[in-house]
Amino acid sequence: xxxxxxxxxxxxxxxxxxxxxxxxxxxxxxLHQVMMDDGETEDILQVKEKxxxxxxxxxxxxxxxxxxxxxxxxxxxxxxxxxxxxxxxxRIDIIKQNLGSCGGPRNSGIxxxxxAWLHDHLENEDQKYRAFASSQLSPENLRKG
Ligand SMILES: [Fe+2]
Numbered sequence: 001x002x003x004x005x006x007x008x009x010x011x012x013x014x015x016x017x018x019x020x021x022x023x024x025x026x027x028x029x030x031l032h033q034v035m036m037d038d039g040e041t042e043d044i045l046q047v048k049e050k051x052x053x054x055x056x057x058x059x060x061x062x063x064x065x066x067x068x069x070x071x072x073x074x075x076x077x078x079x080x081x082x083x084x085x086x087x088x089x090x091r092i093d094i095i096k097q098n099l100g101s102c103g104g105p106r107n108s109g110i111x112x113x114x115x116a117w118l119h120d121h122l123e124n125e126d127q128k129y130r131a132f133a134s135s136q137l138s139p140e141n142l143r144k145g
Pocket of ligand 1: 081
């Protein structure tokens with residue numbers, strides 16, 4: 001799996017959230033590296049577990065920032081977006097609990113799923129609140145306000 005790279009088209013128009021997304025990519029890349037290690041020693045398993053905890057922890061905090069931002073702009077699809085975040089954290093939790101039975105090929109599949117989720121979420125769901133935020137700032141709306 002090639003490294004995931006943040007691109008300008010992922011920008012959500014908010015610097016703090018963009019930086020958090022970049023950091024998420026960085027954790028995913030690190031996770032990919034450790035997941036490709038086939039060894040089954042306790043040490044390797046612990047590094048995998050630790051990196052998953054990091055992704056879960058960072059993800060939870062990032063989602064909380066994003067949710068606060070969406071709620072601040074009165075984003076109408078907040079609940080649907082929240083469900084996606086919860087779904088992601090639940091998936092991470094399930095994978096984390098089953099790390100003991102992981103091996104190279106299976107892990108590569110897991111990473112592909114996680115990366116696909118992240119790309120899809122950033123390109124589609126997150127862009128929806130960006131579009132909403134900029135429509136709120138349109139000259140027409142500002143005149144109304
Ligand atoms: Fe999101």
